[in-house]
Amino acid sequence: MIRIERSGLQLRHGPRWLQQQGIATQELRQRLAEGLAWQQPLVTVYGKQHRTPRLTCWVADPGCLYRYSGLQQQIHPWTxxxxxxRELLHHQLGVRFNSLLLNRYRDGADRMGWHADDEPELDDQAPIASLSLGVARDLRFRPRRGHEPAFALNLGDGDLLVMDPPSQRHWQHALPPRARVVAERVNLTFRVIRRA
Ligand SMILES: O=C(O)CCC(=O)C(=O)O
Structure with a gap:
């Protein structure tokens, strides 16, 4: 795993990690795209309602509730x-994740704005583990304050990215649109939710 460190930010990047675990990534992405109950919820941002510019699915243990942009996510069971x-990540990282947010970017127009994944229900002592499937996209990082420059990581098919605490407290990340990208990408972020 490649370590990327800035003041208040600790990342571990494992290129093609899924392939190293013997996972056929193209088939996995297709099955997830076809088999999950994807949603495009209406969210409220700065008082205005609009559809998320991507598809999402929230998979979690019972009782792991997650609110996101004013919206309670509906829980889908683990396939x-x-x-x-989840087991492979437990083996690699020693963390038992209890929830998973999937994001499906149908092409380069789909995107995610700046945010920090610092909602109160997320356990801020636990890392967030992200797996990428499909076309490579840039994940950008910027500090919430201070003068460290923003930078981007190019996340390709099968990559694992671990965001260790306290990164969520000090940095934000975003997946900007890319006009030239015409193919699909699915991203999975495994999380630990504090149960109510
Ligand atoms: O698609 C990505 O790589 C980023 C996903 C993300 O930022 C999130 O799930 O919070």
């Missing part, structure tokens, strides 16, 4: 292969 990915 056998998502459970297998």
């Amino acid at each position: 056998r292969e998502l459970e297998q990915l």
Whole structure:
């Protein structure tokens, strides 16, 4: 794993990690795209309602509730292969994740704005583990304050990115649109939610 460190930010990047675990990434992405109950919820940002510019699915243990942009996510159960990915990550990182947000970017127009994944229900002592499938996209990072320059990591098919605490407290990240990208990408972020 490649370590990327800035003041208040600790990342670990494992290029093609899924392939190293013997996972066929193209088939996995297709099955997730076809098999999950994807949603494009209406969210409220600065008082205005609009549809998220991507598809999402929230998979979690019972009782792991997550609010996001004013919206309570509906819980979907773990499928056998998502459970297998959770086990692989437990083995690699020693962390038992209890929830997973999937984002599906249908092409380069789909995106995610600046945010920090610092909602109160997320356990801020636990890392967030992100797996990428499909076309490579840039994930940009910027500090919440201070003068460290923003930078981007190019996340390709099969990559693992671990965001260790206290990164969420000090940095934000975003997935900007890319006009030239015409292919799909699915990203999975495994999280630890504090149960109510
Ligand atoms: O698609 C990505 O790589 C980023 C996903 C993300 O920022 C999130 O799930 O909070």
